[in-house]
Amino acid sequence: MDIVETINNALLYIDGFLGSAGYFPYLLIGVGVFFTLYLGFPQIRYFGQATRIVRGQYAKKDSPGDTSHFQALTTALSGTVGTGNIGGVALAIFIGGPAALFWMWVTAFFGMTTKFVEVTLSHKYREKTEDGTMAGGPMYYMEKKLNMKWLAVIFALATIISSIGSGNMPQINNIAQVMNTTFNIEEWVTGGVLAVLLALVIIGGIKRIAKVAEKIVPFMAVVYVIGALLVIGYNYENILPSFQAIFSSIFSGSAAVGGFLGASFAYAMDRGVNRGLFSNEAGQGSAAIAHSAAKGKEPASEGMVSLLEPFIDTIIICTLTGLVILSSGVWSEKHQNTFDRTDMEFVVGDYTDNNPEDVNKLMIHLDEKRSVPSEVKEYTGTISLQNGKAISDGFTLLNARSIAEDVVYKDKDGNPITGEIPVSNGTLEDSTIVVEGKSLIHSAELTAVAFTKGYMGESGKYVVSLGLLLFAFTTAIAWSYYGDRAAIYLFGPKSVLPYRIAFVALFFLGAIVDSTVVWTLAYVTVALMTIPNLIGILLLHKDMKNTVKDYWNNFKSSGAD
Template sequence: MEIVETINDALTFIDGYLGSAGYFPYLLIGVGVFFTLYLGFPQIRYFGQATRIVRGQYAKKDSPGDTSHFQALTTALSGTVGTGNIGGVALAIFIGGPAALFWMWVTAFFGMTTKFVEVTLSHKYREKTEDGTMAGGPMYFMEKKLNMKWLAVLFAMATIISSIGSGNMPQINNIAEVMSTTFHIEKWITGGVLAILLAMVIIGGIKRIAKVAEKVVPFMAVVYVVGAILVIAYNYENILPSFQAIFGSIFSGSSAVGGFLGASFAYAMDRGVNRGLFSNEAGQGSAAIAHSAAKGKEPASEGMVSLLEPFIDTIIICTLTGLVILSSGVWSEKHFNKFDRADMEFVVGDYTDSNEEHVKKLMIHLDEKRSVPSEIKPFTGTISLQEGKVISDGFTLLNSRSVAEEVTYLDSEGNPLTGEIPVSEGRLEDSSITVQGKSLIHSANLTALAFTKGYMGESGKYIVSLGLLLFAFTTAIAWSYYGDRASIYLFGPKAVMPYRIAFVALFFLGAIVDSTVVWTLAYVTVALMTIPNLIGITLLHKDMKNTVKDYWKNFKQDQAD
């Protein structure tokens, strides 16, 4: 079996005990529900106050910190508004169907409170470093308030790993993929150029990062939102059916339609919650690191600013992406593409998605959360080819969770193959063979295709290319800061430069790695941060409530003065 597939299988196994485990969605949403009730729905009650704070209405020049409230918000947004909004939403719908979007909304609504809590506590227990800048994040309240150094170290290590696994490699991988598809630019060229630009920005630290973020984030958000609205308006007759598809399958799972083979309730919920977390990072504790640098004496005021992030990121931007994909109809259609090795599986038997019995069996086979064993087995044997076309039978090629059609096999030079090729346990043994044909597509390529189904026609894909370039690049910038703060916590200031060099090098590598492996790695690393962070903030629930009370007491006194 090829090394890429081995790595992906290993990561999938680990993910089964973390982000894709049955307990994880309930843990993430459960903590959000608890704090929402415990603090009296702060995401609704404090929304107006948050907008006033971020506009600088209560700002004081002598407040300690490195950035303004708006810069902290845009820096954190640059870390959250990225591939999750473009490729992540598409991946959630691709795997879990329309209902996955509903679970992204649920995650965002309760995530607004979770982010309010984690940012408030991180800002409260931040420290000034040797170079005079602020450093904060869950690791500081874990050590200083909970006296759980081991948990703080675990979280800081997870932050460094996640900065690579979710904030770095998935971003450049999606950029390179879309730039290759849209402009036919070699992936290594995209990776090389952007790696140089990334290095130029992150060497300047948080102040330069904040200045870039406050200019780029609002611009890219406006461009992307306008482009999405134009596509949705063009397909206006599909808006209501799209919402019906979302709400009609919340608890039943999504039915098969077109090339989409269906998804169970558990799978739709799991993917929706996971993609919601990857998109807005509420509960992960990452944005709390950016907000800890904000100027201010009242921790709760910065927490209120942060609750705007899941609203902007998921309720607005992810919803628009989801409606573009659903209203355009491309999510359930097969399109010509080159198959990623980790997306392909050869199975025993001849299957078609036009046969209802076949569809049921295939859906069970593809559902990793199935309650009954799959009857379908991986194929081992040889495939006979003539001019790139299959002339033998007894197997079916699945690609991107669909039955592949019009498949062609090419050699390393792009010529159609003739002869026999070996398959072992459902995988091609020869890694030099290119396989292409029609199947479902996912991630950023699906969103790019959906954007062409509107008033802008083929030009619509350039909106996605530009949006992804800016969204994902600024996400990587923000995550480099999260990682270097964690490096300082663990190893001191001397560790920052080696970390930044490694971050840039792996950013380049991410451009040329298999996209399925990159996304599986992202699932694992996000959960590694989230679980210890959720434990930490839950243990400090009383501290949080007292901090909010102190904020309103001091706020009323300041207003009276």
């Protein structure tokens, strides 16, 4: 086992106690349900008011803050609308099947209220820094109102780690992959060019970030939505079957289809909730940092603006991505690709996806939340090859949660291998061997293929490339701000420059490392922020209710902003 697999396995182990733990989906959705009932469905009642506020209808020039309501919204959206909308949705469907999309919707609906709460409280307890800019976020209400400095420190440290683990490396990794697939641009070239551009933007701080975001976010959303509608329209006859696939498997799990080996209810729910959180960040507390910079005297006013984010991000954009993938049918089809080591597993026996018994055994084996032991065993031994093709049997190669076909093994120079290669505990011992063949695909690559199954044909992948480039790049920009606010809270203003240098350097590194490891790191860091934040806002439920009550009293008397 090489260092990459060791790191990935260690991260998966940690994630088992955090985002992938059985309690996490219930905690995340439960907090949203509690506040939805406690505050009387604010995501519905305040939706219209939110749209009026974001248009500047009640704005006052003398309100304290650094950005307008619209700039704060687009900055926060630039942080949430990213790889989660393109690669994350594809990953959720790839693992959990169509039902995962339903659980993303559930997470978003109740997440609208959670976002409303965390942003309101963060705006209420924000502070002005030494350089005159605003700094806010969950760490400030944790310390100032809850008197829990230790929890604030945990959250701030998690924010810095998460800014790298979810807001930085997964973004450039997906960009680099798609740019390589679409335009044959080397990953290190994409990483280098965008790292320089990133540095130029974040040096200017929140005001420059907000100006960039308010121009790019609306443009990229329109382009992506139009492109998605062109694919869905082309496959219009599959729209209703796609919804049927989503709703028919909500509580039963997704059945095997084509190369897709099926997924249990627990797995579909877990991936849907996890990906929903990664997409809209409701409950994570990250967007609250951007909204804390918004001009306004009434915290609840900015909280109302923020509840629009999960609606735009997940209910609209993620749904369109999901329908593109489902209606095009590519999610259950095998495609020619180069296998990542962390996606591959050699198992004992000869399996086919035409045999229902084989499919059931493999589905149980691949389900990390299985309630029964797996009968499938990891393969250890040698594989005999002739011109890159296996001529020995007794094993099956699984790649990307599917049975691989037409597999070719090549050396590091791209030449087909003849001879024997050793396999230990389901993994190739020689990490330099390149393996190609047909299997399911996931993440941004799956979305890019889906976009070619419409009116645009092969040109559709350029919409994904452009969308991913803009979505993911602006996400990294926003997360650099989240991280530097956390650094200021922990270490003071002098820590901002070293943090930004490290952020840019790791952004470049993210372009060339294994994508599976990057996504696994993202799972861990998202949960490290979310759990302390959810605890904090639950403890402040009465404060939140009083803040909303004060807003409406002041609004009736003076048109509060």
